[in-house]
Amino acid sequence: MLHIKCPHCGMRSQNEFSYGGDASVKRPELNKEISDEEWDNFVYNRKSLRGKHLELWQHLSGCRQWIKVERDTATHEIFNTYKADEEIT
């Protein structure tokens, strides 16, 4: 069982969360000329890193906020969690 610390509610079990995938993916800017390759990268292509991975989770059965989680995809260790709009240095 993963234990995820929601930045709004505190430590909760994995059962309250739903997964949202790679958080480093950026939607191409609006009103700008966008190539097929850029769309491809946004919609389909993923690095799927082994090791430290910044990802989105939603606290679905809690505050319903989207959050960012820094987790190791090989060991499942969770290093840190952030609010969705928090700048990560």
Add this chain to the structure above:
Amino acid sequence: MQKYSIFNLVKNAFSNHENWDLAWKDPTPKEEYDVVIIGGGGHGLATAYYLAKEHNITKVAIIEKGWIGGGNVGRNTTIIRSNYMHDENALFSEFGMDLWRKMSQDLNYNVMFSPRGIINLAHSDAQMNAYARRGNSMRLNGIDAVLLNREQVKEIIPMADFSEDVRFPIFGGLMQPSAGTARHDAVAWGYARQADSMGVDIIQNCEVTGFDVTAGKINGIRTSRGNIKTKKVGLCVAGSTNILAEKLNMTLPIETHLLQACVSEPVKPILDRVVTFGAGHFYISQSDKGEMVMGGDLDGYNSYAQRGNLPTLQHVLTEGIAMMPFLSKLKMLRTWGGIMDMSMDGSPIIDKTHIDGLYLNCGWCYGGFKATPASGWTFAHTIAQDRVHELNAGFSLNRFSTGHLIDEKGLGTKTWIS
């Protein structure tokens, strides 16, 4: 190579079975090969076998980081089927069914192929309609499909819950009678033994650390056991695809996810079919040892752990008990996990790449095991002829940018859509 036969079995009995040949050798890597296959799983071994058998290319090496058969070919739930609706998947899988039927003779190795039939249960009128449509599509492609009503299903699997007041009553099901199971380890070992006997080098405990690419052409690979020169490299590494793609500066429409399976304690024969639950994702069959073999959904987050987590297992088994309540009385014997190369449309990729001489075989999602022979056969063709076969033409890498997705179930990595 010694042939496996009743005569050789009797003959070797007189020497206490101490004089059998090794099934495959343990060679040191040569300096150069015509083709290098990365990944000694089912697909990699089958590819090497068909390269030698169908295309007469025998200067081939299989590079495996661990040991052959230690990955997904030894971790799956052994289901073999071709009950697909879309032409690309249906024709490819049905071609594979034919290879499965001949496999034990072809490999001189008993893979215990058991065409016991698969039943997908339906739990609503709408689902019955959808199954009728899929069944008709299958039959148009020459695949056997039978639509069963509630009574017919009850006759075949009376141990399922047929009460009226359950949340998901059984309305009927779609059966593919020719589907079945096989002994997964034997598939890996059978392909390995034959490939080895035709001159393929199976190199285990050898990790690929890099690629030698110049001017858009592959010239060789770097491994933990030295550099190997080659003009053609086939990637067959399932859940590790993204790790190797990163070394090639490629980003793929693949995410690596965790899928669990489990077996119960062995019990007397009760279930002689493969059955899937239609209101969720759960499948079950009974092994020859009597264990109930079960599996279901992904754990749902990116993972390379090969080790599962309890919430998903509990969710999957809850579905199982809803379908067959007797399962709640059984003890769990083993659970395990494997890492899946989940493609974004749920269908595989067998294609050339933008790098000359680099070929890609990945994106098998939940269905890698049953695809083993067809995947090996078409991948060998793609590598040997440097062009895709019509059977794998649809499984192209660029279909994601051109929009020709093969969305069999309309889901890939995003399990919450189902």
